[in-house]
Amino acid sequence: MSMPSDRSRYTYADYLKWGEGERVELIEGYAYAMTPAPSRAHQEVLLALASEFSNFLRGKRCRAYIAPFDVRLPRGTETDEETLTVVQPDLSVVCDPGKLDDRGCKGAPDLIVEVVSPGSLKLDTTVKRKRYEQAGVREYWVVYPNEKAVLTYFLEESGRFDEGESYGKEDTIAVRVLDGLSIPLERVFA
Template structure:
């Protein structure tokens, strides 16, 4: 897609070669065209929808466009194993559904969209899941750290998910030397650390009662 200049947190500053979405091209003879690419802070879902399918993952947070490269195999192995562990629990206790990236999650007035690695939506809230995206805060969000996204997952998204009302947020570190799963639960309008679990330990969840996920199962050595 041409040159792409990113900040340390992966905030994209140049997507000039992407074709602007239809909304930016209609009515050019009657009013000035919407600039492409939009300035940071002014990205919308319509702009996001006009980006190319080029193997990168894009997110729009507070109007800013963020890009992540395709994840590495170790990252995807952790995502797959975690989704399988949660799915196995939900087969026995059907209290909701698990979804994995890529899936667009709209957090109204905050992000349009984000793409968490794994999410859980309770059965009584399945109406927020449409044919094309999730249109409100999931009950549980999981992000698996990578070099490109670790800072964003621990700062920008940490605050974003709390502000949006995500009840529980897990941060998974699948690197061999630092394998761990951190669990944060929403207390009022901020997250509190419920536990940090390492090799040989099992993760529990308030959102998924009775579900135990072994760190070694998700993040093998």
């Protein structure tokens, strides 16, 4: 079944009926078509980051997942089928195995990384950032492969992201939700 166009808002139940070739994310019930295959630079940066996380997490409770991997972010008492937000972050780290099922993750991952593509800049930096904050994602990274830069946000006790910290190719990022993991960006942007 292809994605219907006769409604403006959708649920996870609708999402599950769409064809496998449809790469779509739902945010507050609105469908956002994902761009065609990301650039080579996007993929190289994502692979380098995923390797850093995966190697560090080997044998540990937390797990790293790369897109396509559904992350369902229900609000309040929404059932799975009623959920209005289903995203496919470039990289997700989940430390609570109770959030994982065969469909992906239900609830906020501990860390989400989005690697910006030209068509995803506004979505990643405004719409998704706000929804991730509301859902309780503890750490959020926005990676700019062409600029060789990373902007990180950390969820404060107030339930809001901090002002963010910027990092360049020469910097090392200490991952706040994973004690002991520091990632030299020169390896990521090599």
